[in-house]
Amino acid sequence: MKKNIVSLLAIFFGMMLTDVTSFALSQNTVEVFDDERSQEPLSGSTDFDDIGNRLIDIRWNYDGDLPVYAWQIYVRRGDGGYFFLGSTTDGTYRRFVWKNPDVNAQYQFRVWGLYKNDKNQNRSTVLNQPAPIGFNLTGGASIALKKIANPDDIPAHKAIVTDDLYHGTDLSGGFDADSSLERALAIKFNPGTEEYANVHIYISKNGAQYDFLGQTGAPDIYYFRFDGNRTFLLSDNYSQGPQPFEKYWFRVLAIKTEGGVSQMEAGPVAFAVEGIPTPTPTNTNTPTATPSPTSTPTMTNTPTASSTPTKTPIPVKTPTPSLTPTIRPIFTQTSTPRLTPKMTPTLTPTITPALASTATPTMAPSFTPTKTSIPFTSTPTSRVSDNQTITIPLPLPDGVKQLEMSLIPAGTFIMGSPSDETARDADEGPQHQVTISKSFYMGKYEVTQAQWQVVMGNNPSNFKGLNLPVEKVSWFDCQTFLVKLNQLGLGTFRLPTEAEWEYACRAVTVTAFYWGDDPSNTQISDYAWQASNSKTKTHEVGLKTPNVWGLYDMNGNVWEWCQDLYGRYRDESQIDPTGPTGGSFNVLRGGSWNDYAWTCRSAYRNNNIPSNRDNSSFGFRIVKTQ
16 A cells, blocks of 8 residues: 555656566666667667657666665766755565656666664665666657767866866866856866765855855766756855856865765866956966875865855755756655654765855864763753843744744753663764853744745645644755845844754753653653644644753654764763764654654764655754854
């Protein structure tokens, strides 16, 4: 019954999943076919379909013994990067039908299988299509398939910037002049022979702070095209390509499979439009090779020229471009509570820069915590008073929740859970002392749909209601919301760090929940919306009992994105920690309407890919620094 429901939902969203256990395919290979009845592979040839029946049937054969629980499908068009196309919700599915691909185009597919290793950590295996496929309308011409070559003349751990993919002259220190209709730059690089999971590109314009530009989507694509055609996954901020009279620096981060990055620099390049006189480039040579680094390089934020970026940026939302249809992973809603899986795969890692401060925090003396020696230094005797709240004056309609924020005082607490806490997960330890050195304001409520709509102009939520928490938002979407909110001049807002979130949730308590240990979950319905009382939906914010700092729904209703990347805790005292500097997924906290009560504990940790906007239990709340 469950598989039938999933299949019907898949068809509704433009996909068709079929439970197929065997195909006449080579082992561990991806192939494409004309339709679900065809048995003739089309890799290396052209698929012709009628205009009203355009589809590509993608199948794969996996004979490994890894317990794959889901598959993710990625597509590459021409010589561009890979984009997420869709996913299955069951590891037994070995087919994915992509409807309405663009005509007169070349495509290539790869499939990632997600599985858990013996330490219950998420890992992935990748299957590749042996050759691309052309797609065209019936009666049209065959697509002349071309093999895309990577640059092979760049020294290891070096990057250059060129006029386009087919010119090798390094323009660093010089100019590029393009026609107004063909503005583009190509960043080419050689990350060396280590194993990589993905490549991210950062950009500095006119010496300003580095900003996230885009990613290749694969470890074996050694170039990135910066243009207005969105041939690579590209940030909205730069979707129009390079602009005249601007100077650009580029930073390439090749993300290693086993953690860490290889960092390469290119630029600056002054960009101009043809017809405007420009000086001869001052540097037309490929940089000299240097020895391969033996350790993970530190990501600094200073371009190698006169202007110096001083802050590390927050990457912005990078949506699926128009060349591929928006096909969402399936969300199956049932009355049975399900646990949103924790994930730490390496298929599309995201390097998340730190928050505004780039200074290394000073570590407090380490110690061995116990449940009776927790040094909370902030001990309010009642709920937060009215003079400790502020209201951000957004132009909201009457009768909806305002953007109210509660003052969270500075203090010290023990982060994580003791080893004897009921339903404890291993990643909640080791417990360690954390000092939050400065007070801050945190939203009394999760960001509502009304608040989101007045800032963003849309409402992505599955469950509609102005006072309901906004959901189906990715970590990148939250960053875009914050950029736009900050542009209103009402203050400086961001996501909370994971440490700030747990500190604010606990509100000087040391128990599993802020109302007590509640081992039998007899009290939780007074404080949180979760699987046993939510009736499979979100609820208006602020209806449950808040903690003593006036924060509502810190437990349940929707998961809340944090700024940090997900990683193991360090067994030492820390001051204002901001999480690991590299990794794949971002942290989510608090539990949700669709999860078990024990996931709502103050110490419970969840995580997911920062681009996931397909889960109606993912929301967020914001903080404002004083």
